[in-house]
Amino acid sequence: MTMSEGFAPFDGAKVAILRVGDVLTLLRDDRPDIPYPAQWDFPGGGREGDETPFETLSREVFE
Template identity: 50%
Template sequence: MSFVGAKLILTQGENLLTCLRDDVDWIPFPDHWDLPGGKAEDGETPLECALRELDEEFGLRLAPERLSGQIIPSATRPGRQSWLFLGKLTETEIASIRFGDEGQEWRMMPISEFIAHPRAVPHFRDAVAQVLGL
């Protein structure tokens, strides 16, 4: 496996799909607002990882061509790489979200709120600002 995992910046208008991480001490950044995505499974491509995680976490299935991706340094595994994908959601897709069993809740959070939120995962707060040019 040449990468650690993949995350997604999924927007609809001025809002961003986010989830509140579980509040347990054995995960990085417990009880913080996070982006969809997670660790790669053996043999997955970055895009396959992102799409699988999105389906598991939110019940959403997007066509691969709706996402554009870039390599980013892994914040949790220094010296390794992760992927960050960007895409847009429709109101219909948001209404169809079925939250999985990871995390406490999900929100379409205003992008400006996520970037400034004291409990947003810091490296993803910065990545959202950078990728969206804010």
Template identity: 50%
Template structure:
């Protein structure tokens, strides 16, 4: 990705060996993708960069601090709502030891790691994020 487009939010695939870190969204009818498996990330705040956004969201959601420079920008993609600014997609590879540092936040029902192939195959994951992971792996 050369330069960042104006974006509304960012997501990151955190790879640990052949697994991916996910969390299960709250099961509430008033939120998008209730009770589905999601990746860390969220809305942009205060003009932050995409990497700053996913670093902050990873801290808020999982309590793990990852240096901004470790997030590899991959691509932008259309807003899943069909209008508005783009979203950004990042990846980061982590060691298994990071799992010991997770302090899950107050959004979502819980977290897990799962084989990447399982994440891509399940009907329980946010579909447009499965697409982004698949495109990254195929590149």
């Protein structure tokens, strides 16, 4: 999908998954070669190919 179809350029996506009284967060790996090691984060990750933001999030949450 192109910008003219409704999406601005992006490299990745994050999602806040909420349930009454709860928020899903993940503890990132404690590796020195990744950004923000050992920090709490929302599910998400990098775009692959021509994925839309929704496709990126769907794949990353599944993974």
